[in-house]
Amino acid sequence: MYFDSPTKILQSPLLKMPPSTMHDNYPSTPGKVKVERSNYFGRVASRWHTTASTRLLACTAVLLTLTLFVFYRMSGTSGGAIDGGIVGRSVAAFKPTHQWELKVRQSCLPKRSEEEAMVVLVTGAAGFVGTHVSLALKKRGDGVVGLDNFNDYYETSLKRARQDLLEKHGVFVVEGDINDETLLKALFELGQFTHVMHLAAQAGVRYAMQNPGSYVHSNIAGLVNLFEICKAANPQPAIVWASSSSVYGLNNKVPFSESDRTDQPASLYAATKKAGEEIAHTYNHIYGLSITGLRFFTVYGPWGRPDMAYFSFTRDILRGKAINIYTGNGGKDLARDFTYIDDIVKGCVGALDTAEKSTGSGGKKTGPAQLRVFNLGNTSPVTVPTLVDILEKYLKQKAKRNIIKMPRNGDVPFTHANISYAQSQFNYHPTTNLDTGLKKFVKWYLSYYGVGTDHKLWLGDHEQIGQCNDAVRWTDFTTLTELYKPATEAGKRLPMYELADLHFSCQVARELAELEPQAQSAAAWNFEWSKGHFRLDNALLGEWRYSEECNLTLARELMAGLYFRQLLAGRDFAVNAGNIIERQIFSSAKQMQNYVYLVGDTKTREAVVVDAAWDVKGIRRLAAADNMRLVGAVLTHYHFDHTGGTPPPPFDQLGIKVPGIRELAVEDKLPVHVNRNDANTVVNSNGVPSANLNLLDDADVVSVGGVKLKFIHTPGHTPGSQCIYIERPQQDILISGDTLFIGSCGRLDFPDCDVKAMYNSLQKLATLPATTKVYPGHDYGGPHTTIAQEREQGFLKPMAERQWLRMHG
Ligand SMILES: O=C(O)[C@H]1O[C@H](OP(=O)(O)OP(=O)(O)OC[C@H]2O[C@@H](n3ccc(=O)[nH]c3=O)[C@H](O)[C@@H]2O)[C@H](O)[C@@H](O)[C@H]1O
Secondary structure (H helix, E strand, C coil), X not given: CXXXXXXXXXXXXXXXXXXXXXXXXXXXXXXXXXXXXXXHXXXXXXXXXXXXXXXXXXXXXXXXXXXXXXXXXXXXXXXXXXXXXXXXXXCCCCCCXXXXXXXXXXXXXXXXXXXXXXXXXXXXXXXXXXXXXXHHHXXXXXXXXXXXXXXXXXXXXXXXXXXXXXXXXXXXXXXXXXXXHHHHHHXXXXXXCCEEEECCCCCCCHHHHCCHHHHHHHHHHHHHHHXXXXXXXXXXXXXXXXXXXXXXXXXXXXXXXXXXXXXXXXXXXXXXXXXXXXXXXXXXXXXXXXXXXXXXXXXXXXXXXXXXXXHHHHHHHHHCCEEEEEECHHHCEXXXXXXXXXHHHHHHHHHHHHCCCCCCECCECCCCCCEEEEEECCCCCEEHHHHHHHHHHHHXXXXXXXEEECCCCCCCCECCECCHHXXXXXXXXXXXXXXXXXXXXXXXXXXXXXXXXXXXXXXXXXXXXXXXXXXXXXXXXXXXXXXXXXXXXXXXXXXXXXXXXXXXXXXXXXXXXXXXXXXXXXXXXXXXXXXXXXXXXXXXHHCCCHHHHHHHHCHHHXXXXXXXXXXXXXXXXXXXXXXXXXXXXXXXXXXXXXXXXXXXXXXCCEEEEECCECCHHHHHHHHHHCCCEEEEEECXXXXXXXXXXXXXXXXXXXXXXXXXXXXXXHCCCCCEEEEHHHHHHHHHCCCCXXXXXXXXXXXXXXXXXXXXXXXXXXXXXXXXCEEEEECCCCCCEEEEECCCECCECCCCCCCCCCHHHHHHHHHHHHCXXXXXXXXXXXXXXXXXXXXXXXXXXXXXXXXXXXXXXXXXX
C-alpha cells in the first residue's frame, strides 16, 4: 500500500513538477522544484474518500510527504560538503536551493562592459592567493564566484575571515569540494564561466609526509574532476591554475626557466603539481581546453598561510618561542625567491587576460588550444636567516634561533625564478622586495590578531585565537576554558574595548549558564558599545532563549506601549502535537521556519496576529498568556504557510487543510486585513469568508489600540504581497513577509510571481530609514535585520533593473 512505502510516494511527484495555475497556494521556501499533478496523486485522491481509517492513514502519508516536500525545498543553503581534502572522506550530496542560486547569479554579474568582462570561478577562494585574486577581479568589475571546502589544514577561522572580506565585496564563496561533481555541474550551469582560476589545492611541502592522501585527493583527483567539468561545459572556459616552483625539485640550473627539467620532485607535493601539469597537457590535447599553469615561488603577504615559515616565525617570535632555521649541505643557508602577493595577483590577472578561448565544444576539440606554463617569482632569492632578520626588525623583537640541518622532508635548498616568459607575455614585473612585503605583512598580522602596541600582553598567539574561535563555534567549552586561561591574566592591562571583548570571550569559556549575566555586564560597560549588545543577543540565542532575545531587543519599545512578539514555528508554536495528523503538520511547520507576529498595544491589551498558520490554537494560547486579546488577523500574502488552508498541488486534492486564518475568521470572527490583490485566493484556496476581509491598498493604515500599522504594497512574490511598517520613537519596525529576507527575497519562480514588480518593491523598501528593524516571514539566517544591513549586503543593495532582471532569468 502506498502509505507503507513513503519513499515511493516521495520519489515520483516531487521530481517532475511543471508550473501550476495562477492561484496555487505555494509556500515560499528556498529550492526550485515545482509541483505537478501526477496520475499517481490522482489515484491517491480517488482512494482518499474510502474509509475513515484509510483516510487517517492516507492523511498521515500525505502529511509525511508534505513534510519531506517542505524539507526538500528548504535544505542545503550553502551547498554541500566540506571534505577537508582528505582521501577517504566522502563528499556529501549537493542540493541547490533558490537562495543559493540567486547568490551565485548575483556574484557572477560583471560590473564592466560585457564585451571585456570575465565571469570567473575561483576555486580555493577562501585561501590566501584565492582571496586576493578574487578581490582584484571583483574590484575591476568582473563577475566572480568562489568555491572553497574550508578544510582544516590550518585554522578555519582565518578562512572564514577571508570569506567575510570577500562577501563584503560582493564575492559569494560556495562551500564545497572540487571533487563534488554535482556541485560543479550546478555551478557551471548557473555561472556560464568564461574563465576558471583554479587555486584549490593541498598546499605545503612538508605536510605531504604526514598526509599523502590529501595531496592525491585535491591535487590529482580534484584537478581531474574540475577538468572533466570544464571540458564538458559549453562554452568551455579558459583555465588558469596554480602549479608550483617546487616542480623544479633538485634542478640546480639557476635561475629556473620553464624549459628546465622538472622530473626530479623532492616532495609528494611537488610530484602532484608536476602530475597536474601533465594532466593539463592531456586535457588540452584531447579536449581543446585552454590551460595556463603558474609556478608560484613561495608567496607571502597579508592574509597569508599560517603554515608557511614567515607566518609561523612571526607567531613564535612574538611568543618568545624558539624557531628552527634549516640549513642545507655544508651548513649552507637555504634561500627562497619569496614573492609578494600583490605581484602574484598581477601575474594571475595577466595570465587570465591573455588566456585564449578553449576550442572544444560539447566535450570535443575543434582545433588546437593554448597550453602555457609560467614562472611567477621575484627573481631575487633571499636566505631564510635574512628573512628572520627582517621580521625581527618589524616585530621589534629578537628571535630565538635554532639552527638545524634541513630534515629530509621534501625541502629544496633554494629557488630562483627566471620570469622573462611571463614578462614577454603579460608584462609581469614584480615590484615588492622582501623587506617591503614583510613590513606590510607584519602590519596586517598585528592588526588581524589584535596585537596592540603592548602586544606582549596579548593572549597566546594566532593559532590559539583560531582554536578559540573554532571552539566557540563548536561550543567546546572545556577547550575554551584552557585556551583562555593565559588571556585572563593578559587582559588585565588591555584597553577598555579589548578588555570588554576579552572579558566576554573568557566567560564563553565557562559554563553556559554564566553566559548571560556576563554578557549583560559586558553590554552594560558601555551602553553605546554595539558589540556588547550583539554579544548579549548572542548569549541569549546560545541558550535558546529566543523570545527573551527578541523581547530584550524590544524592551524599550515595550515600555513605550508597543506589544510585539516574534513567534517561530516549532519553537514557540506548532509544538506538542495532540495527534498524529497534528504531528505531521507541526513537523512541516518546523521545517518551514515561519515567523508569526503578535503586534498590539500594551495599554489596551489588543493585538493582531500576522500570518497565523499551522497552529492556531497554540498562537491563541500565546496571546492569552500575555493577557492580550486578538482583534484581527493580518496577512503579508496568501501562501498557505502564512495563512493556512489548502497546500499546493498535488496535495490540494486531498482535502487536507492547514489551520490558519480561516479558523480565526470563522471561529473568532476576526477581521482579516489583506491586500486586495491577494483577496480572491484567500477566499478560494484558504476558505476565508469574504465578509471577514478588510481589503487594503498601498499606504492604508490599521490601528490596534494606539499602535498604527501602515501597509506598504510590495508585489512580486505574490500580486498582493504587503509589508507592515510601524513607526516608533526609537527605531521603526518593518514586518516584511516574504518580500525581504536576510540577504535575499522571496521566491520569484511561481506562476504569479513578477520579477519586475519585486524589483520595484525592493527599491521602495530601500528608501525606508536605514535604522528600520526588519522582521522577515521566515527564519532564513536569523530573527531580524535592518534596512541598512540589507542595503549593504542584501537585496536592497543598489542594482540596475537590467541586472536584476538578468539575475532572475
Ligand atoms: O613555492 C612553492 O612552490 C612552495 O612555496 C612554499 O613552500 P616553501 O618554499 O617550502 O615555503 P615555506 O614553508 O615558507 O619555507 C620557506 C623556507 O623556510 C625554511 N623553513 C621552513 C620551516 C621551518 O621551520 N624552518 C625553515 O627554515 C624552508 O626550508 C624554506 O627554505 C609553500 O608552502 C608551498 O605550498 C609551495 O607553494
